[in-house]
Amino acid sequence: MRLRLQVNGSQREAEAREHESLLTVLRERLGLWGSKNACEQGECGSCSVLIDGDLVCACLVLAGAAQGRDVRTVEDLAAGEHLHPVQRAFVDAGAVQCGFCTPGFIVATAALLRDNPEPSDAEIREALSGNICRCTGYGKILEAVHRSAAQGYTS
């Protein structure tokens, strides 16, 4: 089927199979490799994207269902070399090791801080509990979220 998607502010078209997930289409059909596939079951958050502002796992959304809606991926955040404040905070806090979970955490953190600019530890843990990181043990990720909050990040 022919898909028409609005991704990161531009109209994109792709040929895809009916049952393909938004994640597959973003990655394999549109070449937006930033959203990662680690579980394909909605368990790890590596594929986190925003649809009409809502945080979702792109692996659980049928690409067809995203048509006519505003899809935002990790690629939308930085302006060229200029990192988004959440991205900067992850770099500075040492929250990135292998980095496979990182795009998902960045998108989820940006969504969290948009809704709750000064989250407590408990609120951060709850909000990001759908994102798995196997490398860091989360300590530096927690710190990165606080750092971005302290920098007064709002979208």
Added chain:
Amino acid sequence: MTIAPPKTRLRGVVGESAPRADAPPKVKGEFVYGSDLSREGMLYGATLRSPHPHARIARIDVAAARAMPGVRAVLTSDDLPTREKFGLMRADQPVLATRVVRYVGEPVAIVAADDPEQARLAARAINVEYEPLSAVTDPVAALQSAAPKLHDPKDGNVIEDVRVVHGDPDARADVVVEGEYEVAMQDQAALGPEAGLAVPGPDGSVTLHIATQWLHEDLRQIAPCLGLPEEKVRLVLAGVGGAFGAREDVTLQIHVCLLALATKRAVRMTYGREESFYGHVHRHPARMWYRHGATRDGRLVFVRATIVLDGGAYASSTFAVVANAACFGGGPYRVPNALIHAVGAYTNNPPTGAMRGFGAVQSCFGYEAQMDKLAAALVIDPVELRARNALENGDRIVTDQQVEGSAPVAEVIRRCAALPLPPQRSSNDPLELPGGAGNLTHGEGVKRGVGFAVGLKNVCYSHAFDDFSTARVRVERDQGGVVARVHTAASEVGQGIVLVCEQIARTELGVQRVIVETPDTTIGSAGSSSASRQTWMTGGAVLAACREVKAELVTRARGRRLDDVDVAELLDTPVERVVTHRHRPTEKRNDTTQNDGHVAFLFAAHRAVVDVDVDTGLVKVVQIATAQDVGKAINPLAVIGQLEGGIAQGLGLAVMEEVQLKDGAVRNASFTDYLLPTMLDMPPVVCDLIEFPHPDAPYGAKGVGEPPTISSTPAIVAAIRAATGRALERVPVRPDDIVFGASSHSGWRVAAGDDPRGAERVR
């Protein structure tokens, strides 16, 4: 080599928490992992795997699959260019199952097609007729003489058999404690799935872009299986999404190259999560029988242990895992007398191999549980008992090798014990309690416990392995000024070896701009990113190469001090040096395992505080404290990242992570069913980095990756025991074990130290 780094005003030198150069592309989603690779017109590979733990292959019919749309190649063992087998330490695994399958998930056929869906469907359309054989899934049973032999009948099902005989193993003691312990199968669960892209060359060669821990070892195994000389196979490191041991073995490497060579097209293979559980090796499950004896004043007299490790269907690194379990099975203590017998068995379970801390993780769970039992029997504080027996420089571990270049283990223990405890629980807010948002308790049945554990392991490869790393360092002038380029084959798997190389080169050369090039096989091997060894080995190689480059710069400066000259002026031609760095030789293991088999030892201590709901059996880890002798923290932030990340994996093994098997088949091959610690499960970590330099290591820096995973697990379980009074002789601890005190004995009677081949079934 413990010369202090030169003074400099550079940013990002040794000892600084410099940010990673690969972090900006990673936060932007631009970093290219193995699964992100693509080529115009590439094909996609898929694998058909065995549904049986043990069966004869009667017939394979690929006609239907070959006729399907988009299918470009279907290969079975009949189509292989050679009969070569592969394997990390013993070549015992066929590239595709030949006549017999030995585990559920063993590759039987591979397919390349125009799109991934077509490849998957075609693999499913291959018709294989199996004649099931009886399967051996209990490793103790596999060792008995009546068991069916899975490989060469001569050795039975023994992969490796290691005995440590130290002092007088029959020594007697005032107080004796014993126990049987079990460690279940853990998965590395690296977030990035196995992935690779093979591109055939016009001359019959192939280039493989691959996420791996050791490019050259892959090459050594791949080339013969393709029937090609090594010169015709080139490997380039693709972005690696974590490894933890799972990428030490060959998974899809040979398959994807075969498909590329057969189709003369680029082919990508990527495992999904379920296939990843079948496709890579896991941590060895272990059964352990331990007996400890001590004097009444709390000095260890002897340790006896029998350890059986389930190697699964193929050997992988079982040899080293068995040796580690035995060598470190006495713990970080002065043990004058010991008899430790460790055996690795072939079974029809999925193959097991490397995972962070291998061998040492399993035995640490056993001996640390014993130390607590001993403390209780002697009525001595468990921390005090450990400190009283702790090793220090000059003491010998049970393999009779002296400890050198380490902080006294008693100091590691005391510094860990001195870290601040978390405050008492102040509220009954369910979010703060076990079960969290599940709202399962208001605190009625919640009990707090504190537990402690200490571990040890070797760094680098042991037992006369020729362990080396190669580095090329080149300093040159370009439009941006002076730049240092560092090339090694060391795999950056997330741990930060790129950062280590960069910081060392910057420090040694005094050059701000350092570029670490993509690892590939055009340079000599760096060895594996495993055994906590890359800082020591590749860090050491880069350090040595930098010093040679610097010596040449000094020559070119003709008597002027380098600080006083503009280095750019000396670089009309670049300076380049290649150095191969080896650690001091180690000895081959002898019959009793009594010699200098290891390079050096790593020590860490962990203290865990837990809240346990004794009504539901749920555990909330409240805090982990750790002290670790790291030698020198080249990048303190990265070191803490290794500690926290390793502890998270230790926590997983303590309370949630288990690959569940039924008749050899994995029952929980997904992240829905295989539980991993999330941010809600992982508590704050407080750490104390002890910097006691080792004289042979670069700047004294020891490896740091594994110790966090070794003693964190037993510390957490000790804390749960303290809270509940349950024996808990198995990890992961399950809610039922806490509520009902369920036991998990193997059903075998073994006297600790005895050969498990003489085990008797308990009736």
